[in-house]
Amino acid sequence: MSATAVNNxxxxxxxxxxxVLLLKIAIHLLSFLPLLALYVLAFSDQLGADPVKEVIHxxxxxxxxxxxxxxxxxxLAKKYRQGYLLQTRRLLGLYSFTYAMCHLLSFLAFEVQxxxxxxxxxxxxxxxxxxxxVALLILxxxxxxxxxxxxxxxxKNWQRLHNGVYGATLLIALHFLWSVKSDIIEPGIYAIxxxxxxxxxxxxxxxxxx
Amino acid sequence: MLIKTxxxxxxxxxxVTDESVYHSRxxxxxxxxxxxxxxxxxxxxxANAGALDFxxxxxxxxxxxxxxxxxxxxxxxxxxTPEAKVTSHNNFYEFGTGKGDPLENAQAFKVDPWQxxxxxxxxxxxxxxxxxxxxxxxxxxxxxxxxxxxAWSMVIPWIGFPLAELIxxxxxxxxxxxxxxxxxxxxxxxxxxKSRRIGGGVKYPYVEGLRIDEAMNPxxxxxxxxxxxxxxxxxxxxxxxxVPWKYGxxxxxxxxxxxxxxxxxxxxxxxxxxxxxxxxANVNPDVDHPRWSQASExxxxxxxxxxxxxxxxxxxxxxxxxxxxMYKNMDLRKYY
Numbered sequence: 001m002s003a004t005a006v007n008n009x010x011x012x013x014x015x016x017x018x019x020v021l022l023l024k025i026a027i028h029l030l031s032f033l034p035l036l037a038l039y040v041l042a043f044s045d046q047l048g049a050d051p052v053k054e055v056i057h058x059x060x061x062x063x064x065x066x067x068x069x070x071x072x073x074x075x076l077a078k079k080y081r082q083g084y085l086l087q088t089r090r091l092l093g094l095y096s097f098t099y100a101m102c103h104l105l106s107f108l109a110f111e112v113q114x115x116x117x118x119x120x121x122x123x124x125x126x127x128x129x130x131x132x133x134v135a136l137l138i139l140x141x142x143x144x145x146x147x148x149x150x151x152x153x154x155x156k157n158w159q160r161l162h163n164g165v166y167g168a169t170l171l172i173a174l175h176f177l178w179s180v181k182s183d184i185i186e187p188g189i190y191a192i193x194x195x196x197x198x199x200x201x202x203x204x205x206x207x208x209x210x
Numbered sequence: 211m212l213i214k215t216x217x218x219x220x221x222x223x224x225x226v227t228d229e230s231v232y233h234s235r236x237x238x239x240x241x242x243x244x245x246x247x248x249x250x251x252x253x254x255x256x257a258n259a260g261a262l263d264f265x266x267x268x269x270x271x272x273x274x275x276x277x278x279x280x281x282x283x284x285x286x287x288x289x290x291t292p293e294a295k296v297t298s299h300n301n302f303y304e305f306g307t308g309k310g311d312p313l314e315n316a317q318a319f320k321v322d323p324w325q326x327x328x329x330x331x332x333x334x335x336x337x338x339x340x341x342x343x344x345x346x347x348x349x350x351x352x353x354x355x356x357x358x359x360x361a362w363s364m365v366i367p368w369i370g371f372p373l374a375e376l377i378x379x380x381x382x383x384x385x386x387x388x389x390x391x392x393x394x395x396x397x398x399x400x401x402x403x404k405s406r407r408i409g410g411g412v413k414y415p416y417v418e419g420l421r422i423d424e425a426m427n428p429x430x431x432x433x434x435x436x437x438x439x440x441x442x443x444x445x446x447x448x449x450x451x452x453v454p455w456k457y458g459x460x461x462x463x464x465x466x467x468x469x470x471x472x473x474x475x476x477x478x479x480x481x482x483x484x485x486x487x488x489x490x491a492n493v494n495p496d497v498d499h500p501r502w503s504q505a506s507e508x509x510x511x512x513x514x515x516x517x518x519x520x521x522x523x524x525x526x527x528x529x530x531x532x533x534x535x536m537y538k539n540m541d542l543r544k545y546y
Contacts, residue, residue: 045514049299
């Protein structure tokens with residue numbers, strides 16, 4: 001056996017042994033760097049005529065994208081027997097929540113500009129914002145209870161709470177659909193993808209009602 | 211030296227060539243290019259056109275603007291929205307629904323030759339050609355606030371002439387109660403009209419309307435330019451309406467038809483969602499859009515995320531003194 005072949009095997013094994021870590025590093029880079037770039041450009045007025053709108057749209061769509069990716073992992077892991085994928089779900093969920101928080105805080109800080117009366121009015125009076133807010137609260141509760149000690153303490157209730165992710169996904173799809181003026185094609189495609197991903201877990205969902 | 215100047219009556223090559231042939235001239239060049247490269251791919255040239263376009267002429271074409279002569283506006287106390295923002299943040303769904311799409315997709319838009327027809331309930335219907343748009347009426351600058359129904363606003367130095375002048379010249383008769391406007395319908399040039407996906411599901415051509423007294427109000431402007439030059443394509447070249455006390459969607463772009471009519475004409479956004487967009491669409495902080503508040507707005511000037519640009523929205527966008535009388539017996543909650 002030549003030296004290169006040995007090296008190749010070692011490299012492959014190192015890769016396989018650390019694939020979860022590598023995947024997590026990739027998730028960090030792909031999630032965090034765009035967010036950083038977004039705010040740097042926005043603060044320096046290099047993000048088009050209305051940086052506020054760009055920031056709000058980018059973080060909103062970003063949160064939805066990451067959430068959908070996290071939902072696709074379980075079906076993928078089952079189908080291709082790649083159990084290690086499941087270990088990245090928490091990180092993706094936390095990034096989805098981070099984007100969603102940036103979405104809300106940017107709305108508060110840059111759109112309504114700390115006019116709290118207007119902020120509360122918009123959340124309570126605009127149905128599309130209300131459903132978005134409910135979805136964010138669900139994501140918030142999932143993020144809070146994502147630490148291992150709490151997971152253990154909560155027992156069965158943990159899974160019950162975390163099934164809320166499907167409800168949050170539906171609410172976000174609705175939030176996106178209701179927010180547009182007339183161009184419903186993009187949010188329509190998102191809604192179809194969301195429904196499809198949820199339908200992949202129909203066996204699990206049926207079990208709740210038994 | 212022989213200097214040839216072209217008379218407007220002379221036909222250009224473009225006018226005597228069938229349009230589809232004219233538009234395919236680039237395909238011919240592309241096919242030549244493939245053959246020249248010694249490739250046998252010529253037959254599939256069209257399939258590869260997308261990849262080639264990226265490098266070729268499409269991105270190089272830039273819409274041309276000319277300097278205009280006009281009566282300058284007196285100093286304004288308002289801070290103007292920078293020209294780069296005025297020309298890169300546009301709602302012009304004919305060129306795509308994203309705010310930056312019109313800038314990107316309208317560069318090759320052809321506005322000369324142009325025909326603007328003034329017709330309907332008038333004694334002297336007439337048509338303006340491209341050059342007439344700039345020569346028929348004295349041009350003046352007007353610095354107006356533009357309030358979008360989406361709750362952002364700009365301050366723009368428009369150049370144009372009062373719509374009233376244009377209408378008077380046609381000698382409207384007593385049945386002229388409303389004015390109906392129509393944007394160019396040309397799917398070959400306007401991708402949003404060709405594809406529902408790009409055009410946001412709007413029914414084209416875009417149409418708008420005003421009551422005759424609104425149209426004759428001295429504030430109502432036919433704009434042919436901004437920031438000293440002819441209009442950029444994405445801002446509605448070569449001629450558009452500007453009604454500063456109404457939400458921006460009333461200010462229809464790239465107009466080819468102005469018709470005086472007896473009955474209230476249909477208007478695009480009202481057809482699409484009557485509950486959200488009325489015929490009048492006067493700026494009104496007391497009547498919210500069903501999905502967002504209209505009480506305040508974000509004024510787009512320079513400054514990034516930290517610009518504290520949220521300001522109160524004024525009734526009639528601050529032009530109440532000039533226009534409120536026209537609506538004094540109307541319930542503006544009902545006629546939004």
